Amino acid sequence: MTIHPRTTVPEDRIRSPYTGWTRDHWTALADRMLAALEPYRSPAGARIALPGPTSMYGTDSDGLEGFARTFLLAGFRIAGEKGADPGGLLDRYARGLAAGTDPRSPEAWPRPDRLGQAKVEAASIALVLQLTRPWLWDRLDDGVRERTVDWLATVLGQPYPRNNWVWFRIVVESFLREAGGPWSAADIQEDLDFHAAMRRPGGWLSDGEERSYDHYTGWALHLYPLLWAHLFDVTGSLCPPRLRETWAADLRDYLDDAVRLVGADGSPLLQGRSLTYRFAAAAPFWVGAVTGAGGQPPGLVRRVTGGIVRHFTDRGAPDRDGLLTLGWHHPWPAMRQSYSGSGSPYWASKGMLGLMLPAGHPVWTDTELPLPIEIADTERVLTAPGWLLSARHRDGIAVVLNHGTDHARPGDTSADSPPYARLGYSTATVPPLTADAVASPTDNTVVLLDDAGRASHRSGFEQLFARELPGGVLAAASRGPAHWVDTDADDSPDYGSGRRGPVTPGPTVTVASVLRDGVEIRLARVDAPATTGANPSWRTVRLGGWPVAADTRPDTRVTPGEPGPSAEARTASLRSGLRTLRGFDHAGITTEQGTSPLGSWTAIPWLATDGELPYGEVLAAVVLLDRGAPDVTDPALTVRPTPDGGRLITLVWPDGMRTEIDLPAAPTATG
Structure with a gap:
């Protein structure tokens, strides 16, 4: 007979086989x-x-x-x-x-x-x-x-x-x-x-x-x-x-x-x-x-x-x-x-x-x-919040990939709110919530870094789509002008929205997530600013993965070279990994202390380009969060231009199934 440690009430594993609670x-x-x-x-x-x-x-x-x-x-x-x-x-x-x-x-x-x-x-x-x-x-x-x-x-x-x-x-x-x-x-x-x-x-x-x-x-x-x-x-x-x-x-x-x-x-x-x-x-x-x-x-x-x-x-x-x-x-x-x-x-x-x-x-x-x-895996589109849901039987983690929620309106220029504007959330991780994470986000992002190394924000983005593709593959995409926000002078109360301050506009960033069997393929392209008044000063693109936290420093591994750089952070119970499919030149790990309620240490893998990326080029990476499941073979990826200036990406999965997704061109510059 088991007694719950906080009570003297015996568990009932007959009537309550999962929790023991009556x-x-x-x-x-x-x-x-x-x-x-x-x-x-x-x-x-x-x-x-x-x-x-x-x-x-x-x-x-x-x-x-x-x-x-x-x-x-x-x-x-x-x-x-x-x-x-x-x-x-x-x-x-x-x-x-x-x-x-x-x-x-x-x-x-x-x-x-x-x-x-x-x-x-x-x-x-x-x-x-x-x-x-x-x-x-x-x-x-x-x-x-x-x-x-x-x-x-x-x-x-x-x-x-x-x-x-x-x-x-x-x-x-x-x-x-x-x-x-x-x-x-x-x-x-x-x-x-x-x-x-x-x-x-x-x-x-x-x-x-x-x-x-x-x-x-x-x-x-x-x-x-x-x-x-x-x-x-x-x-x-x-x-x-x-x-x-x-x-x-x-x-x-x-x-x-x-x-x-x-x-x-x-x-x-x-x-x-x-x-x-x-x-x-x-x-x-x-x-x-x-x-x-x-x-x-x-x-x-x-x-x-x-x-x-x-x-x-x-x-x-x-x-x-x-x-x-x-x-x-x-x-x-x-x-x-x-x-x-x-x-x-x-x-x-x-x-x-x-x-x-x-x-x-x-x-x-x-x-x-x-x-x-x-009982089984679930993958579905949650239309209202613009989420792709993956609830995985193999490791018990539920994740959402986010292309519709930011606690803002389209066109807003606030800084990203960590609990809302990240590209992913789960039942096992939480975004770093301290001031540096608000000002310059790393985890679950695709950002541009300016000359000072500050990360851009995505709040106010336009949701492009969230849908199921043939073969049960899910896909969602969002697009918006990258912008940098100086939040130092914002002393307004924190009600959950992003912080505000002087804004420096930048190029348009389109991000897409393709989800199959609990694994995300993240795609990105950068286009010239939609308005000539925007300041395009930036020096690299960085893609951030899932933050994993523990009371001891997570194990980390960075692998350069062919077929592309990769990065991985592990705790005793979680693995966060990124593997390059296209366009990234460097990999690294950001390790922080005191930024998460889930542990003293937080580690976030990232991939980055070497220098300013040509407009319209497609970047791609495999984004993993799991409990250390055996690696699967990455899909092959090809990209070809479309007549409207977009890019058609073809993913060929290890079992031979093909998925096509279009990353449309952003609106051209206006005066």
Whole structure:
């Protein structure tokens, strides 16, 4: 019999052959996390001031955040027990609610009309008050209820960002409606209309009007709509049946992709902002089970959610004191955005939404089913984010090759945001996230180096295509003017977008990825600037591979000469490799310290040209990320010009199959 190291609950490898977890493990984890908060709860209970860095909004905001986000976890725990509360959680949060909404209290909460972050936390409070209504709200005295309504009602008439925040206003005003407070049908309809405008193909949603595809699609934009329809009385004009049916269909389509973006080790894709929310990535799977809209077998829901949560608990999150810190497996404050405070990581509570389901629910009683990656390989085009997905059974790693996401708009000239604008993301690697990586990126890039050795950026690129070719080969391409950004003077808050500063424009760079059997062939060409005002000063092209991190320095190998230079970096569990197919003259490894939450050392292989490349020439390389699988024979490659100035590339794979892909010419220079 195996006991999980953080609990005294025995594993059940009959019912849960993949994770060993039962509902008892989930409740034990929740109870441990909630108990760990007590030393940090304020005297009146309105704030939970956890250790760690302070957000840009200050300690008052962070204390409210600690209360509201842990209130989510307490609410899910109590709802699943039908109000049973032997630990006295309801009393603790009721005391805090009374003090936080009392403007005379020294622990009074910042009001949503005076602090934007309070709008976020107000939604968590309103959601849990609705979820636990018979056991908490209905038992509060009239004065506390009146003050709570007054505090929540300060959201009315306030501006909200046009992104996932629209759901915070919907949830708060829906609770006010049911509590007899003021609300606005026009606000809710406006926000529902904007949610509809964020819908994209395949059940995906963009978090706003930019190309912003990340975990917010799941832990916010899919979570709130169906949970809102499930918990609130919004039938009729607010939420007609066809709207809920649309959301359910979107969720089913999205989850069919999302479950393939989880590695066999339970790691979610390390891509996008707010990664310190960790196992909040499990939330969309749970909302499908809670509302019955997900379309996934209960055993698969428990496998994927348990795999995600256990990925972190087995690796140090929560920590030995039962706290979630700013970081990934361990504390790593550099991972946070400016809005992240010590209470922020507790949005991970959303990943434990399933606790509201009772012990007899099939999601707890059915036998676990394997993840798709544990059954077979998956390769597919994810149209909305412009990703090519490869989830590989042989090593359990899921990767995406990115030609459609940058947290920007086409034509933007910001610096690349490392969590968004790289050419690849995986469940086993993360881009270096420190200042140098922002200013001059190396990993998963095709860049031009200027005379000072600074790397160019690609944000604002044009997506050319992402499609499946004959024989199951996937291909995607993007194009845009290379540009250099001096970010030194940019002191604006980090919300996840690229940094800004004076821009030096350069030539147009087209990059394509061809994917077969988990191996990428990366193609690139450089064309003359599209405008005569651009500065074409550059001296080489560099292609960067996958970053691999470990607590000991990775092993590296650089091989010059025929058939072309290559570079490889290895840790105990990962290999990142590049092999030249065409045009590169040099290879090397960039080794860094302190740039990744996955290890003290990071190594990134790269290939580079010798001197300025003639415009229109095609470069090509094999790009590998694996666990040290035997090498396969590289495809043969030929390039011939096309009448329109493009280049037709023919790849002949080792088994004789041929793939053709066109790298079109960039627009010619204009005055």
